[in-house]
Amino acid sequence: MSPKSTKARLHQLATDLRTAAPAPETPAPPAAPSARLLQSPNPARGLRGDFHKVTITLPMDMLRDLRLLGLARRAEGATSTGVSELVREAIHDLLERAHETPPSRTP
16 A cells, blocks of 8 residues: 555544444443452353453463363362363452452542
8 A cells, every 4th residue: 555545544434433323332431340240250051151251361371370270170070170160160269259358448
C-alpha cells in the first residue's frame, strides 16, 4: 500500500470511528465482594452456563506440577483432577481469602 493510500485509509477509519454509534452503556459494577456468594469452582457439567473461557500461559514446570497433582488426586479417587479444575479451585481459594481479609490501611 502506498503512503498516500495508507493515509486515505486511516482518514476513512478515523471518520468511521467518529460517526459510529456510541458504545453501549457500561454494565453496573459487580456487587461488593461481601455481598456476593462464590459458587462452587467445579460444578457438574451442564451447570457451567455462566462460565467464561479464559486462556492462561504457564511455565512448563508449573503445568507439570498441576498435572502430577491431578494424577495424585485421581489415584486417591477424586473427580476434579484436570488442570482447569485445579486452577479454578486455586482461584476460588484466593478470592475467598481476599474477601475475608479486611482492607489494608495505607498511611
